[in-house]
Amino acid sequence: MEKQLNVGIVGTKFMGKAHSNAWKKAPLFFDVSAQPILKVACGRHEASLKEFAQQWGWQETETDWKKLVARPDIDIIDIALPQQLHYEVALAAAKEGKHIFCEKPLAMNSQQAEEMLKVCEDHKVVHYLNHNYRRTPAVALAKRMIDEGKIGRIFHWRCAYQQDWIVDPSFPLTWQLRKETAQAGPQWDLNSHAVDLAHFLIGDIATVSALTTNFIKERPLADESTSGNLKAESKGDAKGEVTVEDAALMLVQFANGAIGSFEATRFATGKKNGLTFEIYGSKGSLLFDLERMNELQYYSREDAEGYQGFRTILATDGSHPYMQHWWPAGHIIGYEHAFVHAVVDFIDAIETKQTITPNFSDGLKILRVLEAGLTSAERHQQVIIS
Structure with missing residues (x-):
């Protein structure tokens, strides 16, 4: 049976759409080593969130990101949020052992970035910073x-x-x-x-x-x-x-x-x-x-x-x-x-x-x-x- 990775995305605007498209298209064109499952989409506004999830194929919705990152069935947290929100979500996700796919810029300052990097390394999760132009x-x-x-x-x-x-x-x-x-x-x-x-x-x-x-x-x-x-x-x-x-x-x-x-x-x-x-x-x-x-x-x-x-x-x-x-x-x-x-x-x-690469070390x-x-x-x- 093909291995699967359950993805939870936080953020449903511009980058949420770009990331959703990527999760859907990757296994269609590339021989990925595990199948990404669009499991849960998380956003603040329930009506627009449900519309987003239906359009992009996310199986479930959640309005509380803390509940999302605590779910044992989620393998990856995709942070498609403005930079002022990266720090708290990334720390919580890493502490729960989730691999992190994060939008740029990494954080609001280098002190936050240092802590984000340390927590990811301490919990041995894969961390990626999406400077996609590379x-x-x-x-x-x-x-x-x-x-x-x-x-x-x-x-x-x-x-x-x-x-x-x-x-x-x-x-x-x-x-x-x-x-x-x-x-x-x-x-x-x-x-x-x-x-x-x-x-x-x-x-x-x-x-x-x-x-x-x-x-x-x-x-x-x-x-x-x-x-x-x-x-x-x-x-x-x-x-x-x-x-x-x-x-x-x-x-x-x-x-x-x-x-x-x-x-x-x-x-x-x-x-x-x-x-x-x-x-x-x-x-x-x-x-x-x-x-x-x-x-x-x-x-x-x-x-x-x-x-x-x-x-x-x-x-x-x-x-x-x-x-x-x-x-x-x-x-x-x-x-x-x-x-x-x-x-x-x-x-x-x-x-x-x-x-x-680039990862949180590069982001720092x-x-x-x-x-x-x-x-x-x-x-x-x-x-x-x-």
Whole structure:
């Protein structure tokens, strides 16, 4: 009889949908080592919760996450919640011996992250932090090419994560714009992805110098019942203070001597989810744009003189990471597929009793860099990562 893993998900909005799709699709396209069972969906509002569960195929519903994590028949807790809620749920789940699939950023600060990591290690559970862009085939291919020495010694990293969903000053004061519920703005939300990619592709960051700014300091109070997928309505004329940054810039030096830059903003008009990185080395270069996520740009100095130039690699060939499980070469995949890849690797880690990356240890490293950036911006000085 095929082994099964019962999954309980906490959170039913944007990420709850993305995760549910991944749990459903993984065994359809990959030979997973255990069958994930969509057992219980947990959310606060019973009516919308039941609708979510019915749509995505969850067998049961629960409105109390504490009851969910205590159930002996649940093997995995999927935390698809905003970051201010990760800490409490993750600690409880780990203490109950549940494996944890958690959205990013890991926590509200590095102190929480340290405790989350320790409890997971003490209880010997598999813990995964869903920086899913690592599992985009083009990004995974870039990692392979770097490891194979295709671009040589790395000199430069340039990364920008740009969105525009709060350019309008009438956009309300949602939880993402308040320090008590978000910790920080794009430095936390967007740069967490960017720093994870830098750690994955380049290496550890040693020093940080940063600048943050606010363009709009007050906004209408939000009707939180309307919030979701970066949309919300205001609940009247009253306004509140924006207590996180609107944009952040970081300059860093990596432990291996490379230097890099990060831009994270929600004021890049026209950019809906623009994540780009550029890597320049002694033998070549790699460029990636999430809005063209199946493509990787590659330049090689070893090409013959007169034939050098950036070439586009369409990362859909069966030899490219993960792609043998999808469609014939040239048939592109999308945003949701990286979540499927994460679920497959997570299940394999559980069954083989191995670690998976990024995990809570990686999440802690990321938060230390992000905190260093906020400290640098506040003090107007370079911060060394200890």
